[in-house]
Amino acid sequence: MAKKHAEGYLSAKEARRISKENRRITNALEKKRKRKNVPESEYLTQMHDPNNAVEFDNLHTYFYTDAGVVKSVDGVSFNVPIGKTVGIVGESGCGKSVTSLSLMQLVQRPHGQIVDGEIRLNLGDKAYEISKVPQEAMQHIRGNTVSMIFQEPMTSLNPVFRIGDQVDEVIALHDGAGKSKEDIKARSVELLEMVGIANAEGVYKMFPHELSGGMRQRVMIAMALACSPRVIVADEPTTALDVTIQAQILDLLRQLKDKINSSIMLITHDLGVIAEMADYVVVMYAGRVVEKGTAEDIFFHPAHPYTIGLMASKPVVGKQVDKLYSIPGKVPNPINMPNYCYFKDRCEMCVEGCSGAYPCEIQLSPTHSVSCYRYYDQKEGGEA
Numbered sequence: 001m002a003k004k005h006a007e008g009y010l011s012a013k014e015a016r017r018i019s020k021e022n023r024r025i026t027n028a029l030e031k032k033r034k035r036k037n038v039p040e041s042e043y044l045t046q047m048h049d050p051n052n053a054v055e056f057d058n059l060h061t062y063f064y065t066d067a068g069v070v071k072s073v074d075g076v077s078f079n080v081p082i083g084k085t086v087g088i089v090g091e092s093g094c095g096k097s098v099t100s101l102s103l104m105q106l107v108q109r110p111h112g113q114i115v116d117g118e119i120r121l122n123l124g125d126k127a128y129e130i131s132k133v134p135q136e137a138m139q140h141i142r143g144n145t146v147s148m149i150f151q152e153p154m155t156s157l158n159p160v161f162r163i164g165d166q167v168d169e170v171i172a173l174h175d176g177a178g179k180s181k182e183d184i185k186a187r188s189v190e191l192l193e194m195v196g197i198a199n200a201e202g203v204y205k206m207f208p209h210e211l212s213g214g215m216r217q218r219v220m221i222a223m224a225l226a227c228s229p230r231v232i233v234a235d236e237p238t239t240a241l242d243v244t245i246q247a248q249i250l251d252l253l254r255q256l257k258d259k260i261n262s263s264i265m266l267i268t269h270d271l272g273v274i275a276e277m278a279d280y281v282v283v284m285y286a287g288r289v290v291e292k293g294t295a296e297d298i299f300f301h302p303a304h305p306y307t308i309g310l311m312a313s314k315p316v317v318g319k320q321v322d323k324l325y326s327i328p329g330k331v332p333n334p335i336n337m338p339n340y341c342y343f344k345d346r347c348e349m350c351v352e353g354c355s356g357a358y359p360c361e362i363q364l365s366p367t368h369s370v371s372c373y374r375y376y377d378q379k380e381g382g383e384a
Ligand SMILES: Nc1ncnc2c1ncn2[C@@H]1O[C@H](COP(=O)(O)OP(=O)(O)OP(=O)(O)O)[C@@H](O)[C@H]1O
Pocket: 063, 065, 070, 072, 090, 091, 092, 093, 094, 095, 096, 097, 098, 099, 108, 112, 269, 334
């Protein structure tokens, strides 16, 4: 193997070796993926709990880059119960978006691949194992069963088409069988009204740039909800908006979710948004889930030092501090993850076992679990 000069430095020879190896792995995975006429029996599965809409089970999603393998999602497990909102928090780059893109099979291929684990999606009468679903079947799931709301609505709407044409297209594609053009238009206007757009007929004829950010996000929500999906993935849906508009959009999401009884996977940096919306919270760090529980577990009894740090770094109304707490250090390099707890180098609460292997999941209560050596004495109490 060529000599490494500094962290991250690769000789040309080694870069070639890595990219050859990557091609070998991704070609094999792509070949499997591109097979035609895959029988449904190959990707049918059983939900472990029929009350869940989605079950992520030990998901591994990797990117095979020329600098090495980026383990963006490295063994993530959590459930999204039907009718509930699950908040996913964690700092930038911890794998939140890649987890949700894996559910939609929208990870950038061929170098991004689900390499291990399962994502079980509940379709009511049956369940699918998403990582095995072929492309044609996935087209039908996206939009109909799972739909996504992105952070920046301007980049998701096409600037050169009128709002109405874009909403019509979604309906025609997913729900258009037997509908005339007028029916589709009526449904689009109805959807725009449903998301609280006044003068829906007028907005129908406008271009995206004529609308404000909040209005554009409402249009995106209308498009995402056009087919009453079972799961709505909202990736930072309000980050690009002002706080007042943010509150309106969150209210709207909550109302609509209850109306169609779907589940929301809400990805955000903002703990305030989580507190307001989520029933369950999953805290991710460097591609792994470090803690999960109900919103109450996480907000009132945070257990992992990272979660405790996150809670301490959020401003509290009425409490005056000179400087907000910030977690020291930085996230480890995703290409060379340490073989001990990923948070150890930044942790201010280390205990004796911390230099050992990556800690396993400890069940603190039926709903609350954490991966941290500080709780190993409770392990007998009921490990997962
Ligand atoms: N197409 C890609 N190629 C290579 N690496 C990628 C790719 N997409 C994501 N990654 C890497 O995967 C890791 C997780 O990325 P992800 O986008 O899921 O982070 P995130 O938690 O959503 O962050 P943010 O809060 O900033 O949106 C990061 O280290 C990122 O660099």
